Amino acid sequence: MKNIVLFGPPGAGKGTQADILKHKYNLIHISTGDVFRYNIKNETDLGILAKSYMDHGDLVPDEVTIDMLKAEVNKNANANGFIFDGFPRTESQAKALDDFLLKKGETINGMIALEVPDEVLIKRLLNRGLTSGRPDDQDENKIRNRFKEYQTKTAILQYYFQEQNKYYGVNGVGSIDEISERLSNVINNL
Numbered sequence: 001m002k003n004i005v006l007f008g009p010p011g012a013g014k015g016t017q018a019d020i021l022k023h024k025y026n027l028i029h030i031s032t033g034d035v036f037r038y039n040i041k042n043e044t045d046l047g048i049l050a051k052s053y054m055d056h057g058d059l060v061p062d063e064v065t066i067d068m069l070k071a072e073v074n075k076n077a078n079a080n081g082f083i084f085d086g087f088p089r090t091e092s093q094a095k096a097l098d099d100f101l102l103k104k105g106e107t108i109n110g111m112i113a114l115e116v117p118d119e120v121l122i123k124r125l126l127n128r129g130l131t132s133g134r135p136d137d138q139d140e141n142k143i144r145n146r147f148k149e150y151q152t153k154t155a156i157l158q159y160y161f162q163e164q165n166k167y168y169g170v171n172g173v174g175s176i177d178e179i180s181e182r183l184s185n186v187i188n189n190l
């Protein structure tokens with residue numbers, strides 16, 4: 001199996017790139033944000049809970065998110081590997097993912113981070129908010145809170161994966177094709 005964590009702040013292009021790479025490498029793409037939004041749309045208990053956090057740009061509590069992630073992986077027992085997009089976002093999520101995969105005899109092969117300056121991210125998110133219908137993309141205060149969550153809880157994961165020699169930074173500014181190419185160069189060597 002090839003298991004990849006696609007990492008980076010909101011608006012870095014993780015979803016766009018995961019959509020391309022999943023076809024190229026025959027991997028299952030799991031976006032925790034997408035799974036939450038699906039649950040919100042279908043008004044499930046999980047969706048109602050998640051919405052109260054997501055609408056403010058806050059992270060959903062770890063326990064709920066970790067259980068949901070495990071269920072998504074288990075739904076795809078025969079997968080060739082996974083692209084994790086938007087997970088892990090905290091150290092306890094990272095540890096839970098490692099333990100969970102270890103029990104299956106699997107591991108994360110690499111964390112690939114899309115590096116994009118903040119000003120570019122804000123422009124991209126506000127622009128996406130015009131068509132995405134996502135309340136958390138439409139308000140600059142919510143976007144800034146998402147960055148704050150990223151800086152305080154998520155960015156440290158770089159060191160968690162660096163310690164395991166699994167961290168790869170990639171320039172996330174450029175055309176979609178250029179960035180896929182950069183990511184592919186890393187994935188081909190994992």
Ligand code: AMP
Pocket residue numbers: 010032033034036053054055057058059060061065085086087088089093136146
């Ligand atoms: P995303 O689509 O990845 O930008 O995620 C949108 C929102 O979903 C985030 O701002 C969080 O509220 C929630 N979310 C997604 N993934 C996670 C996660 N791994 N841990 C906690 N909250 C998450």
